[in-house]
Amino acid sequence: DTAVSQTPKYLVTQMGNDKSIKCEQNLGHDTMYWYKQDSKKFLKIMFSYNNKELIINETVPNRFSPKSPDKAHLNLHINSLELGDSAVYFCASSQDSWGGEQYFGPGTRLTVT
Amino acid sequence: GEDVEQSLFLSVREGDSSVINCTYTDSSSTYLYWYKQEPGAGLQLLTYIFSNMDMKQDQRLTVLLNKKDKHLSLRIADTQTGDSAIYFCATPGGGATNKLIFGTGTLLAVQP
Numbered sequence: 001d002t003a004v005s006q007t008p009k010y011l012v013t014q015m016g017n018d019k020s021i022k023c024e025q026n027l028g029h030d031t032m033y034w035y036k037q038d039s040k041k042f043l044k045i046m047f048s049y050n051n052k053e054l055i056i057n058e059t060v061p062n063r064f065s066p067k068s069p070d071k072a073h074l075n076l077h078i079n080s081l082e083l084g085d086s087a088v089y090f091c092a093s094s095q096d097s098w099g100g101e102q103y104f105g106p107g108t109r110l111t112v113t
Numbered sequence: 114g115e116d117v118e119q120s121l122f123l124s125v126r127e128g129d130s131s132v133i134n135c136t137y138t139d140s141s142s143t144y145l146y147w148y149k150q151e152p153g154a155g156l157q158l159l160t161y162i163f164s165n166m167d168m169k170q171d172q173r174l175t176v177l178l179n180k181k182d183k184h185l186s187l188r189i190a191d192t193q194t195g196d197s198a199i200y201f202c203a204t205p206g207g208g209a210t211n212k213l214i215f216g217t218g219t220l221l222a223v224q225p
Contacts, residue, residue, distance in 0.1 A: 004155075031211060041199060043156075043215040045206070056212050090155055097211045101146075104155035 003027050004105035006091050012111045013081055020077045021108045023091030031055075032074040033092040033102065034066060043090070049074055050097040078110075086112045115139040115206055117216040124222045131192045133219045135185040135202035145178060146203040146213070147187045156201065159187070189221075197223045 004025045013019050025032060033056070034046040048056035049068040063079045078085060091105040116138045125131045137145070143164050148156040162169045162176045162185075169176045175188040185202055199218045206212035 041150075041218045043201065043218070045212050045214075048212065092156075094211055100211070101158045101161070102211070102213060104148075104157070106155045 004091055004093055004103050006089075006105040006108050008108060009106065010109050010111075012113065014113055015081055015083060017081050018077070018079045019081060019110070020075055021089055021091075021110070023074045023076075023105055025072055025091075025093040025103070025105075027093055027095075027103060028072075029093040029095050029103075030071055031094045031097045032068065032071070033094075034074065034076050035090040035092060035104075037088040037090060037107070039087070047074075047076075048097070055097055081110075081112045083112050086110055115204060115214040117202060117204055117214050119200075119202060119216040119219045121217065122220050122222070124224060125192050126224050127192060127194055129192055131187075131189040131196070131221055131223075133187045133189075133200050133202075133221065135187075135216050137183050137185065137202070137204050137214075137216075139204060139206075139214075143205060145176075145185050147174075147176065148201045148203060148215075150199045150201065150218070152198070159200075192221075192223050194223045194225055197221055 007022050031050045033048045037043045047066040052068045065077045068074045088107045090107045092102040094102045146161045147159045149159045150156050173190045177186045201218045202216040203213040206214045
């Protein structure tokens with residue numbers, strides 16, 4: 001059974017478009033995250049939700065808007081895509097927001113042309 | 114903010130030991146983690162160590178923690194070609210959340 005799944009796996013789109021990436025976890029975890037990994041493999045937290053409540057919001061352009069319809073799902077919507085948004089976006093989840101293992105999804109490779 | 118540094122690349126021969134190093138700045142970290150990323154895949158937790166421990170052994174993996182120097186290392190004994198991957202150390206970012214600060218990643222290349 002897939003623990004943390006993301007769709008789509010690959011996304012190629014043009015500058016200026018709006019796109020969404022979806023994430024689902026079936027682990028019963030309370031906390032979910034979005035991370036961005038750039039072309040040099042640097043990995044940085046973007047957002048985190050705990051039980052549908054936003055608890056981490058790093059310095060990210062407001063073109064990025066996360067949404068958590070329930071604690072098993074965390075989606076990422078990106079408006080007016082730019083070349084610099086090209087990266088691999090990873091979703092992760094953990095039992096709670098206080099520590100412990102984070103389980104990562106397989107990633108969504110976004111390419112903006 | 115927290116800064117976590119690693120060397121970028123390590124090449125070893127199959128059967129040798131690999132040692133991947135990590136330095137961090139936040140001395141209040143309670144757990145320190147090692148994650149593995151295989152090509153085209155997500156991150157997988159390999160092991161972790163509590164900050165009150167100096168060493169943790171888990172089969173072929175040995176984690177050493179030097180809190181005074183803020184230095185963490187991962188030793189892989191009898192390195193296999195399947196160990197080829199990027200290895201990230203990570204520390205909690207502080208505050209009341211489980212935010213992880215990742216190191217820059219070390220690419221381990223195992224030569225047959």
